[in-house]
Amino acid sequence: MTRYTSATPGDRAEMLAAIGVDSPADLFAQIPESLRLNRPLDLEPGLPEAEVYERLAALAARNADAEAEVCFVGAGMYDHYVPAIVDAITQRSEFLTPYTPYQPEISQGGLQVMFEFQTAMTELTGLPVSSAGLYEGPSSVASAGYLAIGATKRRRFVVSRGLHPHSRETLATYATGFGAELVEVGLEGGTTDAAALAAAVDEETAAVFLQSPNFLGAVEDVEALGAAAKEHGALLVVACDPMTLGVLRPPGEMGADVALGEGQPLGNRLDFGGPSFGFFCATEEQIRRMPGRIAGETDDADGRRGFVLALQTREQHIRREKATNNICTAQALNALAAMIHLAWLGRDGFRELGELLVRRTAYARERLAAVDGVELLHEAPVAREFALRLDAPVAAVLDRCAERGIAAGYPLGRDYPEHEDGLLVAITERRTRAQIDALAEALGAAVAAEREGVAA
């Protein structure tokens, strides 16, 4: 018996007798002899639980996590406080261990959570229809591309350079498959170059992709930029940070046909990048082209209110090659975490948190830009993240800050060669004024030391 099986030698004997074979090997005889491994896998033998824990704990100890250092890194995922009830509820067996709700009568809990989640996301984005959740942000952007091709029968995407680099790359990967070309529009003063965008959109454009706040933290004028899409019958797809939607005007009010994004800031831990979830909202017009599960309300045989997976005729298990997307298992538990977090914040708390982020970010931006050798990379309005320019090698400055226990930000040069000197700094409610002040000091000292050529 392994750790998690129960068949005793006696059980085995009885079971084999019932089957009418002498040994399990007889059952494996359907595998041709030449394909049987006939040796143990080259892996260690199984370990006791305590040893497995120690191994994993030793690996975890070799990571500098946001508990071990003060984290100003964002770039799509943020170190927000996740309330304790999120852990308590998502770890309940009844939410943790079921499959996708294919049998709705015994899955009402999960289905109602999806329904509540969809309601919350439509409120946040200002669009009427929400999927129950996709894998994560960038692949949701790619799924919007697939939807846009189905909706417009066109095959060109106009993409702002402010869209997350991972989203642009993922969209390009998918587009190689379903066949579409990408045209990139640059940034001007931190925001999407409006004239270049207008010039790039034409009758062949399936969709325009924007992000607000964009990767450099700047809040985009989505409505003004989106006019070009409207004019040419292209869809307007807007990626957004859900944590800013308590204060920023929702994409749905600014003409977006699809609003989507990375859901991690809502109730999900950093987890080195996943699992989190992607949210995906759209206009009524797109409801039958939506990717992913959607829960809908209905009645049972006695007239009681209940919930089921609605519009399943879009999905792969019914439509096969004609499905609107191939997505199957996605991120139900992560969407539940988001819903609990949103309920915990509530109507007022969600707005207050948004205001807190904007004000602390404004403080941090001003404070850091005042540091000698540091200036703003752009002056566009920001919500919770901003870009700086350092008069010293960014990698070396980051190393010096790390020595003081501060992860100072994300080096923009990783994705933007034109911003080799750029540093992206993110703020959450966990980053106190004292920590921001400490960052200013660390950054100042690091830049100065690099300029003076002091050995690290």
Next chain:
Amino acid sequence: MTPLAETPMQRERATTIYEKSKPGRRAAALPEAEVPETPLEELIPAGLLRAEPPNLPEIAEPEIVRHYNKLSRRNFDLDSGFYPLGSCTMKHNPRLNERVAALPGHARLHPAQDPRRAQGALELMWLLQRSLAEICGLPHVSLQPSAGSHGELAGLLLTRAFHAARGERRSKVLAPDTSHGTNPASVTMAGFETVKVATNERGGVDIEDLKARIEDDPDQVACLMLTNPNTLGLFDENIEEIAALIHAAGGTLYYDGANLNAVMGHSRPGDMGFDIVHVNLHKSFSQPHGGGGPGAGPIAVSERIEPFLPRPQVVRREGENGHAPSYDLDLERPKSIGRMRGFQGNFGVFVRSYAYILSLGADGLAEASETAVLNANYLKARLAGGRAGERLPVAFDRHCMHEFVLSGKPMKKELGTATLDLAKRLLDFGFHPPTVYFPLLVDEALMIEPTETETKESLDAFADAIEEILTEAEADPEIAKQAPYTTPVRRLDEVKATRRPVVRQPL
């Protein structure tokens, strides 16, 4: 059937959290701003600000907890009962895995952390890659895809890149008529066309039909997608010939790893001739399903596919002068298909699955598969020995691997009890039903996968329940037709929900 009294749970009608909201209530206490309370309009132009906050519930913490705990009781779950959902591998989810995934070094590690300060995470990913490579019998692994279907799409894009690098554009992907729905859906997304291959009388690929489909247009065969054992739970004995035919035509061979739980440590897809394999960590490697995710769908590939793997790839650099090896993210992969998603993949899932592999080890994984196969064959034999033997015959009567498929056709014809009715009646007996109406080529199909973590007693109880339901249906077929009776809600009108969709709470 006389109307039954409502159960307490039925009496309590579904109420959403929005309907429990009351202005002025709240849960969250937020930190002080500690900075000037500048009006927002001075920081962001008024036209870009929101007039009214989103309408989220207003509710205190005790009521949130009570709401979701009550909702949880309206779910059936694996920790409470038998869940023989075919093709889904509902095996035990060890709590140890949750504990190690929640360690701050994993859970609070930022994905953009400098690789030099995330060595533990990268080493864990590398170790998992090596383990999966060994289990699959293929040299290289990318952990990036987020689920099985995402792995399929990655695999098809790899196939496209592989052909393109040889100056070829091939348009067709072959898949048996028993394949998972995600296969053809992924094929279309990847810009290929699906060509169906027939199933033979033994439940495997019909070799003559496969040859004919290849000969239709040999230059256009990009790939064959196969599950082995297939969705009938049968190992395709002709796999070597199938692989030879596809490779001779110049195509790649893709292994849908949904059924890998049958063969771990016994047989390896790479040895069967597959070029690309996806592994559902949420099936064979014990990641909890979470009511529909998260999962992860790493892919293992052969040497000839490796140059095209998604970016970034975790690599190990051997230490020099006695230094320990180090780990890094390799972004410089010029032939790569690119990213399939953001950052590095569902790392939290990797932690759980690696813990699972360490717990079971080489011996335990092989034994898990052996027991899964034993359990499936035992349950098949138990059912065949009772009424199900006549009413619910096995679709292809030979030893199965980890799952098997029954046909409810005689039951429907003779008793008027459809597979759906049987499934719904099983709910009253406290069991999750098998997968129903799949695979499509079996009439009134029931696909049963017990997994290795079930006891003989559970299997016996399930077989007894099927027997009892069939006995009951012989006496009164109406009982099953109206089932279920005891669940939080009774049979739901799924058509209504699609015809006039209500997909959010009106506020």
